[in-house]
Amino acid sequence: MRILLIEDDPVLGMAVRDQILADGHGADWVTRLADAADAVHAAAFDLILLDLMLPDGRGSDFLRKLRSAGNATPVMVLTARDQISDRIAALDVGADDYLVKPFDLFELSARIRAVGRRYAGNPNPxxxxxxxxxxxxxxxxxxxxxxxxxxxxxxxxxxxxxxxxxxxxxxxxxxxxxxxxxxxxxxxxxxxxxxxxxxxxxxxxxxxxxxxxxxxxxxxxxx
Amino acid sequence: MRILLIEDDPVLGMAVRDQILADGHGADWVTRLADAADAVHAAAFDLILLDLMLPDGRGSDFLRKLRSAGNATPVMVLTARDQISDRIAALDVGADDYLVKPFDLFELSARIRAVGRRYAGNPNPxxxxxxxxxxxxxxxxxxxxxxxxxxxxxxxxxxxxxxxxxxxxxxxxxxxxxxxxxxxxxxxxxxxxxxxxxxxxxxxxxxxxxxxxxxxxxxxxxx
DNA sequence: GCCAAGCTGACAACCAGCTGAACGCAGCGG
DNA sequence: CCGCTGCGTTCAGCTGGTTGTCAGCTTGGC
The missing domain is CATH 1.10.10.10 (Winged helix-like DNA-binding domain superfamily/Winged helix DNA-binding domain)
Structure with a gap:
């Protein structure tokens, strides 16, 4: 799978990217929504990992635009526990799943796999x-x-x-x-x-x- | 699907009703709980959209009575961002889903479709x-x-x-x-x-x- | 044969999960 | 208006499975 990671925290971002790579997927890591928009425009991804708090805007806005542009790529939201309203907004706009920080990298792997299964249309994996x-x-x-x-x-x-x-x-x-x-x-x-x-x-x-x-x-x- | 909308705000109510109709569903719109009780008594609905703040009472009370009367119609709660405690109460009493105001009509359509899918797949669930x-x-x-x-x-x-x-x-x-x-x-x-x-x-x-x-x-x- | 690397059975500490009970609260009937 | 009842939540104590560790043993390489 090819995965786009949108996360501005350098520590977390690197950890997540490494985990994705270790799982055998391809990883593109950007830290700003502007870059994310470019990436989505340039290539097709199988999954997008989206932080909600970013330096140049809110993740939910990005997601809304993505969806209304007809892009149906599965999106998993990464969110802090206290960003409740943002998270609800994200789900409302069409996020497929979410992970509450801090999360286990093991948990991340499992969820990514789940998305992969859904994406592959395999109901009984x-x-x-x-x-x-x-x-x-x-x-x-x-x-x-x-x-x-x-x-x-x-x-x-x-x-x-x-x-x-x-x-x-x-x-x-x-x-x-x-x-x-x-x-x-x-x-x-x-x-x-x-x-x-x-x-x-x-x-x-x-x-x-x-x-x-x-x-x-x-x-x-x-x- | 036949949908009952319980919402006292005239602007929002009309917009939602129009959206429901535009999506090809049937819509009954009432503004008070008393009328809602009559409607539920008179006809079977596939979905109820329920505002929590109404002129003649609280939506959660209505829902409780509905459920304890044995009515299992799916209920989606419409709630303002700050009515968190009411929303919890609604979930306690048996709401199936909720939408936070203000919401996109686009989101509304998607959620209604989701409710439809949840039960439509198996006619005899x-x-x-x-x-x-x-x-x-x-x-x-x-x-x-x-x-x-x-x-x-x-x-x-x-x-x-x-x-x-x-x-x-x-x-x-x-x-x-x-x-x-x-x-x-x-x-x-x-x-x-x-x-x-x-x-x-x-x-x-x-x-x-x-x-x-x-x-x-x-x-x-x-x- | 010798040494290092790997295997295995045993075991004590720990901790996740189970349970009974108590409490507050809200709804309801008297 | 008031007590009763049922539900949701919390807590503390208990239990047994799980886990990390170790010591001694086996295997494979040279």
Whole structure:
């Protein structure tokens, strides 16, 4: 997906942009509405992330113009908790979703995926890995028809693999994904959770690359 | 669709009525609650647009009486920006949606269409979950042939689950659904209401996913 | 054979979620 | 006018699942 980020805060903007890129999407980041208008005019986006308070105007006004110009690109609004009236205005004018700051980057990923699904017109999003079925919306996993319950951490780890199929991920990378920036894990947590996932889903779900990290395996694909 | 407009401001009322007619719906316009009661008594509407400040009473009172009389017609509340407490009251008593004045007639059309879509898709809106039957239009739930009465909040929560079957919903998500945007809830309201729903509908209606949120279960189990 | 990297079973602390009860409030009937 | 009732909300205590950690063991590379 190609995503336009309209956000003037440099710290947040960079974090969000990095997360988008890490999820494998394309990211264009602008800090002013004028630039945003140019970008929208120049290229087609699959999703727009829109901050409501910007140096050169209000996001809701931008959205209104966008909509009345016939542009139906999904828009997700980023808003502080106290910008209630603005947020209502944005929804009224046609925002599709919103995120309240401060938000988890993990949450952001999930919502972006949701929009992607809606955009792709796929009502029942089932990811299939061999004989494993993953329902990202329900956060449930089935193997050979059997539903398997995952805990929050287990799911977070598994999700990291499913999002980037067959991509090699180092342990530090995974730690960052599981724990927010200030990750202070001085133990073998990742190894433990990889082990727990293998026990629940089967040993072939995750492949070890000695010295480098882990990678999605080919479950049931042994045949 | 046949729409009842309850609005005492002559300018706004006329504009809204014209917009409704222009959209190809039928419009009945009254300016007082007494007339509204007569109209509701005389005919069935597909949607009611309800101003909250009226010369002969408060719109929320009208809505309460409507609901307790068993009338489940979708109601969209028209409210000024500063009538927040009234708006909460309206949602408490069973409003389906609201519009903040001043609003675009364009927005109005869009929202009316949304209400239409919500119920139009299924002419017989009976959702079945195992041995539970949900009538979205009538706001009633039956389990094993037994009709179960839900309070406003209980219904709002249950509705959130039924609208997105088997999708995992975090507690913040559900809170926003129950309380609109304002009104910080700094307690375990969701947990309490999940508990009450389980007590009324059965423990298997809602599934807890620790650390992540809740999900519709599979009532009746085996099937 | 040796060493490093990875695996696993166990475990105590923690915390998310459940529950019963209490309180305030508003509507309603007497 | 007043008490009753039902609903919504909050709170505190409890419980059990989840989690991070560690120690010892296994595996793979050289």
């Amino acid at each position: 089932l990811v299939t890995l061999g004989d494993i079925e993953v329902d990202l919306a329900a956060r449930s996993v089935r193997r050979a028809g059997q539903t398997i319950a995952l805990t929050a951490r287990e799911w977070a780890l598994f999700d990291a693999f499913v999002q980037r199929p067959h991509q090699l991920m180092s342990k530090p990378q995974l730690e960052e994904r599981l724990y927010s920036f200030d990750a202070e894990v001085e133990s073998n947590t990742i190894e433990v959770y990889v082990g727990r996932l293998r026990k629940k889903l089967g040993a072939d779900v995750i492949e070890t690359v000695r010295g480098m990290g882990y990678r999605l395996g080919t479950p049931g694909g042994g045949a | 009976l959702v079945t979950l195992g041995d539970i039957e949900v009538d979205l239009a009538a706001r009633s739930v039956r389990r094993a042939g037994q009709t179960i009465a839900l309070t406003a909040r209980e219904w709002a929560l249950f509705d959130a689950f039924v609208q997105r079957p088997h999708q995992l919903m975090s507690k913040p998500q559900l809170e926003e659904r129950l309380y609109s945007f304002d009104a910080e809830v700094e307690s375990n309201t969701i947990e309490v209401y999940v508990g009450r729903l389980r007590k009324k509908l059965g423990a298997d209606v809602i599934e807890t996913v620790r650390g992540m949120g809740y999900r519709l279960g599979t009532p009746g189990g085996g099937a």
